[in-house]
Amino acid sequence: MFAPDIKFTRFVLFANGLVPAALLAWDAYQRKLGANPIEFATRATGVLALVFLFVTLAVTPLRKLTGANWVVKLRRQVGLYAFFYACLHLLTYVWFDKFFGAREIVEDVWARPFITVGMASFLLLVPLAATSTSGMIKRLGGKRWAKLHKLTYVAAVGGVIHFYMGVKADTTIPLLFAVVLALLLGYRWVRSRMDATPKSETLGIQTPPR
Amino acid sequence: MLIKKPDDIKSSEITDKKLYLTRRNFMRGVALAATTAATGLTYRRFAVPAPPPVKGEKIEGVQAAEQATSFPPPPGEARTSYEEITNYNNFYEFSTGKSEVAGKARGFVTRPWAVAVEGMVGKPRVFDLDDLLKLAPLEERVYRMRCVERWSMVIPWVGFPLAKLLSEVEPLGAAKYVAFQTLLDPKQMPNQRSDVLEWPYVEGLRLDEALHPLTILASGLYGETLPPQNGAPLRLVVPWKYGYKGIKSIVKITLTDKRPPTTWNIAAPGEYGFYSNVNPKVHHPRWSQAKERRIGEFGMRDTLPFNGYGEQVAQLYAGMDLRVNF
DSSP: OOOOOHHHHHHHHHHHHHHHHHHHHHHHHTTOSOSOHHHHHHHHHHHHHHHHHHHHHHHHHHHHHHOOGGGGGGHHHHHHHHHHHHHHHHHIIIIIITTTOHHHHHHHHHHOHHHHHHHHHHHHHHHHHHTOSHHHHHHHOHHHHHHHTTHHHHHHHHHHHHHHHHOSSOOHHHHHHHHHHHHHHHHHHHHHHHHHSOHHHHHTOOOOOO | OOOOOOSSSOGGGSOOHHHHHHHHHHHHHHHHHHHHHHHHHHHHHHSOOOOOOOOOOBOTTOEEOOGGGSOOOOTTOOOOOHHHHTTSOOBTTTBSSTTTHHHHHTTOOOSSOEEEEEESBSSOEEEEHHHHTTSSOOEEEEEEEEOTTSEEEEEEEEEEEHHHHHHHHOBOTTOOEEEEEEOOOTTTSGGGGSOSSOSSOEEEEEHHHHHSTTOEEEEEETTEEOOGGGTTTOEEEOTTBBGGGSOOSEEEEEEESSOOOOHHHHHOTTTOOSSOBOOTTSOOSSSOSSEEEETTOSSOEEOOGGGGTHHHHGGGGTTOOTTTOO
16 A cells, blocks of 8 residues: 655645745735735635635545545644635735724624624634644544534535625636535535445345245 | 575665665655645636736827816825726626636727617617717716725726717606616627626616716726726716626617616615615625725725715705615
8 A cells, every 4th residue: 555755745735735825925925916916815815725624525535435544644734724724814804804893893793694604614613723733632532523523514514605605696616616515525424324324235135034 | 583685686786775865855856846836836727817908099189077077086096007997897798707807808899889779768869889979078087986896996987978978869758767788799798608697787877867967978998998898888987886887888778767677686686776876884795885995005995975976966865765775
């Protein structure tokens, strides 16, 4: 079984995760983000957060379908990148859109479902990032930790709904994200159904008549 | 226990450890460079830089507008740059990506162009565009443009009052509204094949709004013919209303006694009303309309009622509840 040098692979992943942020910062510095750079940065970081979140959700199917068990060792890092981009996304809103105006932010969260859903999805990621260390996994115990981290599914669904609600008319891209998410979550559902079914039935073995 | 050395590999063929490490480091470098380059290129595919703007033709004989009908930009309200005005467009017939419209609209054919003015009028007529543009002297009108997406610009339009065109066709006394229609031509406007909105795009004004001296038909900006992405060859500009009321590439104007349907109102009636006057106090389900970002600026500005044209237009809505009639 192929198993790469995990330390080096983690480093490659670390570098790759920084590439979009670096290019975004570079384009901003070069004033190449178009007429509305802040809108662009908000959109880009939001999409990136979802992309990284989807990659974490792709780890389990990938592992089970290919047998490449080592990919699970990279998941935490991808998840933290999802959180990193979600933080940047929230920051563009809190800083460059609301200029830290607490009242306006509260009003938005309260009265605008688009913002409510986005904020809730972000808040769900906070405990996940906080419990991502090996120490926290030990303290929580594997089972409880795994249960808590099922919140990823909720955050991903919320993130896609937030994306969908944020566009005026052209829902093509948010719907594309919804389809991908449905596949990622659908895989788990099918798998759990298959696991729940007694083996004898699935194999079509019948008890011989006596 | 004895470990037997295989005989088939001669010691001379065993790679030197130093060379092995050099090779390994080289391969690692390649892996790092290749993956980051691929990630970078993937990012670039989705973050497409805006194409350089195409200049229009110079329009001769543009007059400065009278004081009363232009808004002399006060200090701190500089004109938005030509590059930004022509590379950040909501024109869904071409694309729903604001920075993609300019590229997709390149080569849009605007001559010959006919504009039919019909309905409840004494003298219905189909104008050739070049005749229509000779109905009145072309003026430069510097207006604020406020998009419902909370960004705004200051645009030096070239155009003339819609009232001049309407007086040519002599509206009947029973006419109460003016309906507008954009060209329907999916060959030239590729996104009309999608169903993001109902095509053709339609808009409407109350007759008194249409006759207001601030309401213009524009055929140019910055003293040059209007580029396709900004609504060539002829568009409506109603500066106290949200930008989507300014229908582009107009082919038909109809006077009617019934309130005409409007595209964004059909798409989302709870968000976009018939009037669509800029109003910071009307609740919008997605964005607060209290503030706006002027393109080219970092901070947010307070949005003004009627986009700052309240003195000129507020009386049109005297006695109306503008939160109901939004």
